[in-house]
Amino acid sequence: MRKFTYALMIGLILLFLAACGSDDDNKGAETNTDTDTEEIGGGGGEAAAGTVTVEHELDTTEVPVNPESVVVFDFGILDTLDKLGVESVTGVAKGGTLPSYLDTFESDEYENIGSLKEPDFEKISEIDPDLIIISGRQASLYDQLAEIAPTIHLGVDDGDYMNSFKNNMETVGQIFDKEAEVEEELTAIDDIIADLNERAEASDEKALIILANDDKISAYGPSSRFGIIHDVFGVKPIDENIEASTHGMNVSFEYVMEQNPDILYVIDRGAVVGGSESESAKQLVENELVENTNAYKNDNIHYLNPEFWYLSGGGLVSVSEMAKQIDETIE
CATH class of the missing domain: 3.40.50.1980 (Nitrogenase molybdenum iron protein domain)
Structure with a gap:
């Protein structure tokens, strides 16, 4: 009887020790779990x-x-x-x-x-x-x-457009597990811009960017809302002293005539916010004063797609299309 009691006690002790070891193993497994962060x-x-x-x-x-x-x-x-x-x-x-x-x-x-x-x-x-x-x-x-x-x-940061744009795209890529796809798209955009830069640098033409808003216009230069044309794409500005702002610098058509840009880029706000149609913007812009500019004389007034420029800038599609549009204007 004593032998049986002794054997039973030994068995219970071994079971207790085995249970403790199992708990320690589980704790170790929990401690080493990856957080995938x-x-x-x-x-x-x-x-x-x-x-x-x-x-x-x-x-x-x-x-x-x-x-x-x-x-x-x-x-x-x-x-x-x-x-x-x-x-x-x-x-x-x-x-x-x-x-x-x-x-x-x-x-x-x-x-x-x-x-x-x-x-x-x-x-x-x-x-x-x-x-x-x-x-x-x-x-x-x-x-x-x-x-x-x-x-x-x-x-996007108007003063640091491409870096902020790329950072946003990389963030999207990481959140949605699309990093490789984003890198491929950004590389394609960089290729377009590199070619555009080369030809813009070789050109002596200088440009002015204006936003047409019903019967008013405002001008944009480097580091402004549409400053990517100068800062990133490399097109030379006709006026480097335009006040940098989201809403642009209010100007007159006398100002446009005096600046005499070789290229005039027009973004028609009214066409996308329920105001003037693009034909009306053309009638507004191509007046007797603007007819005196090199841009008008050389058929170098370009109406940029306001959906990309005004509504949806900073996207993989919109930035690519913006670069392509400017690329087509540089000889």
Whole structure:
């Protein structure tokens, strides 16, 4: 009997020790679990598994990798997601003018989240997205949107256009696991720009950029909203002292005549915001004063597509098309 009792005690002790060893192994496995976390834009705090930490102009935000539901305000980002074949867009700003080349998003499959300046917060809350992407027009509403879902600001910096654009594209690539595709698209854009730079540098022609807004015009120079023409594409400006701003410098047609540009680029705001049609802009611009310029005399006035230039700049499609349009104007 004593032998049996002794053997039973030994057996119980061995079982207890085996159980403790199993617990220690499990704890070790939990400690070594990978978090699958990346950091974008210079780093940030610790992030949960399956997320990336995005540093942007307004904050540092933890974003899920491959979010299943995305609300997009910026049309440049929207054209990028469309180009990359990302299918998780659920909400789009339809309360204004959606570029015609993005008319797929007009369908009822995509919720209307309001306008670019007046989001429909109730609808966005109803969608309950995993990610909201904004740019400059929504910046002041960031805190309200961030209360609904992780929100990131992916606008371009007019004074550092290409670096900010590429950083945005690389961020999109990491979030949606499209890094290789983004790199390929950026390389193609760089190739177009390199050729454009070479020919623009060899040319003596100088250009002026104006925005036509009904019966008014404003001029844009380097580091401005449309300054990519000078800063990135390399076209020489006729006036290097134009005030750099989003809204441009108010000017008259006397100013255009006095500057006498060799190339005149016109962006027709009215054509995309319900104002003047492009024909009206041409009638406005090509008046008796402008007829005295080299641009008019040499048939070198170019009406740039306002959908790319005014509505959706900063996207893989729009930046590529912008470069191609300017490329066609340089002999």
